[in-house]
Amino acid sequence: MxxxxxxxxxxxxxxxxxxxxxxxxxxxxxxxxxxxxxxxxxxxxxxxxxxxxxxxxxxxxxxxxxxxAPIRPRNNVMCVGKNYYEHAAEFAGSGFDASQKQVIPDEPVIFTKALSSLADPGDPVTVSEDPTESSDYEGELGVVIGAGGRHIREAEAFDHVYGYTIVNDLTVRDLQKRHVQFFIGKSAHTYCPMGPYLVTADDIDDVGALRLQTRVNGELRQDAVVKDLIFDIPRLISAISTAVALEPGDVIATGTPAGVGIGFTPPRFLRPGDLMEVSIDGLGTLTNRAV
Missing domain, CATH: 2.30.30.230 (Fumarylacetoacetase, N-terminal domain)
Structure with missing residues (x-):
């Protein structure tokens, strides 16, 4: 549905x-x-x-x-860093990863985005308010939690998935590097567009087969399938619920593939007027313009 x-x-x-x-x-x-x-x-x-x-x-x-945006969770949007192999490598080599020296993490890298960063499909993303001019896009699959809980086993994790949506995990890269912790750089106003729909899990035959693509001004920048995640959805839910009491409606953005702006030489950061389109099979296209 x-x-x-x-x-x-x-x-x-x-x-x-x-x-x-x-x-x-x-x-x-x-x-x-x-x-x-x-x-x-x-x-x-x-x-x-x-x-x-x-x-x-x-x-x-x-x-x-x-x-x-299809849902406003009660908790911050939970996010996963460096969760595709090629993106982990491009981030490690970008000069913006001040958090750790591992290229491929041993455990999921979890952070959150403030609820005040949520934006609707079609809303402008205010990159002009970033004085560092280092704003970047990150197309991601969002997992919406149904039945909440703690200490959820991987074998039972999909029983807690209500459905899926699209998240653009926009980032001010300079702040992400300067503060080491990701929260400030990830939580700028309008930097979490979400949507357009929440598609229930029973409508998705194989979530691993879903293809994610991000285009900027019509140019394909990101192209990957969900099965390429380093830590899959059950592992993420299990890892987060080890400490966090997940609640119905919580959103987990599962990570972004290679092709973000910092992966280019020189980096291709967002500028006012840029059109971002994040598409995932069966979930639609999330479109926002930088202003």
């Missing part, structure tokens, strides 16, 4: 199911919540009620709404 958070022109934010080129608003069932994070917490029971609306509820054309 393809879920969406949207705003009718002039209306309040709502959630719904995308069916073709239309949205079935979940508000047609007054017992369903109006925020995606609360809907995700209902699990299968919520999805069953949503399915019951598809054939009966009134619909809204997609062209009549603005698409928002």
């Amino acid at each position: 393809k879920l969406v958070t949207f705003r009718p022109h002039g209306g309040a934010t709502a959630i719904g199911v995308v069916d073709g080129d239309e949205i079935v608003p979940l508000a047609a069932d007054p017992e369903l919540p109006t925020a995606m994070v609360e809907f995700v917490a209902l699990g299968d029971a919520g999805l069953a009620r949503a399915r019951a609306l598809i054939g009966t509820a009134p619909r809204i054309p997609l062209t009549d709404v603005a698409i928002a």
